[in-house]
Amino acid sequence: MFLPLHDRNPIRHVKFPYVTYALMAVTTLVFLVQWLLPPQAFDEATIYFGMIPIVVRDVYPQPLPWLPDWATLITYAFLHADWMHLLTNMLFLWIFGDNIEDAMGHLRFLFFYLACAVIAALAHLTFNLDANGPLIGASGAVAGVMGAYVLLYPHARVFVLARIIIPIPLPVPAFWMLGFWILTQLFYLFAAPDAPVAWWAHLGGFAGGVALALALKRREVVLLGGR
Template identity: 40%
Template sequence: MVIPVHDINPSRRTPWVTYALIAVNVVVFLRTPGAISSPAGSGTPAALCRAQAFIEQWGAVPRELIHDRLPALVPTGSAVLGPGGRVGCLLAPPAYGKSPPLSVLTAMFVHGSWLHLLGNMLFLWIFGNNIEDRLGKVRYLLFYLLCGYAAGYGFAVLTPDSDTPLIGASGAIAGVLGAYLVLYPRVRVWSLVPFLFFIPLRLPAWAVLGLWFVLQAFYSAGYGVSEAGTVAYAAHVIGFAVGALLAVPLRPGTRPPPEPRPVQVRGPRW
């Protein structure tokens, strides 16, 4: 997969909303039990149970979204020893109130591991500033949340009986990527391309983001990934499509990024 690292598309205003979204995601992650134990989010059974309970409470569960009710039993955060010496998480009736529609919002700021968090924040950092610059702060925030909600509920409709919590900002950020592809398809993006080792290349945004979308659609159809995969690729596809559609009416008024000015090198004065 191509990894973008920088786009040649300067913004006119400081992207305070994008910075705030990144900051909130990082703070919530640092307060997630067990999530910071390792880059992959692994840890002791007790830490994993606490993290599972946290994600169950603040994540968006498709079955809860469709039926608008909580399950009878949820993880409590305590590890127990089960039959055959297997360690599991103690289940009990939920001791908290939870609004399924509101859980889509809270789930956008919960991540399960450092890799999950940093991958999402990288894409938001690179592409979010220009979409915020084009939409303005308030409309950009509403756009971001709308894409996240569309991705969350869209995924729930496709998997109405799933009990696996949906977490992460991927759906909302996918909307940002879709809008960027529509508004700035020819902008050059410095990217790392895997070929024996990572090679830095300057590619057009339509190639970088188009490839990303094709891969997400390919994976969401079940190709190239195992059935045990936990990534909600369909949510990425839905968020991307919604973001692209919302950006179409804005395209005629979008100015191309300014051309880089040539650097003049002056010789020494004698």
């Protein structure tokens, strides 16, 4: 129904959000490597490095003996199923990541992003204890970025491509755009629980982002944009 295009929210504390762009570059590079693999090797990579609940819980042995079970709570976030999966996540990270990196600083933002990935994976695991399929994708970590954004900059304008009669760009407050996004996750969690989408990872990542933003933001960055 809508696609975010960019936001109107300049960065103020860092000269360049290089961690955000580095995460985008690494994630894209990993997918390019995946994409160049034969189909069987592509599938094997998702099994080896995706987060499989029964493997993390040690019900089933790790497919790669040298990889600790807990490591896939992070590695899964750098894998994607296809180009659309990758590009959607990277678009959201590009739009919202720079301001959260600005609000936290480079190192704290890197910790924040990886911690959100872990929290999202644990949320998925909690509600899918016996799942034997791999969770992959940066959606949970990016949802954390979105959670932090709505807490820190709810009134920032986000330009979205809205499909009303014809697609047109509309500026809307981040609170409305991201609030609508989280409501759709809650709706589909109950309306389409068997869909191949990790709804709990999205919700867990979003909640984790809100909580971590409180602890990791700079002191001079006020909540709710100062309003």
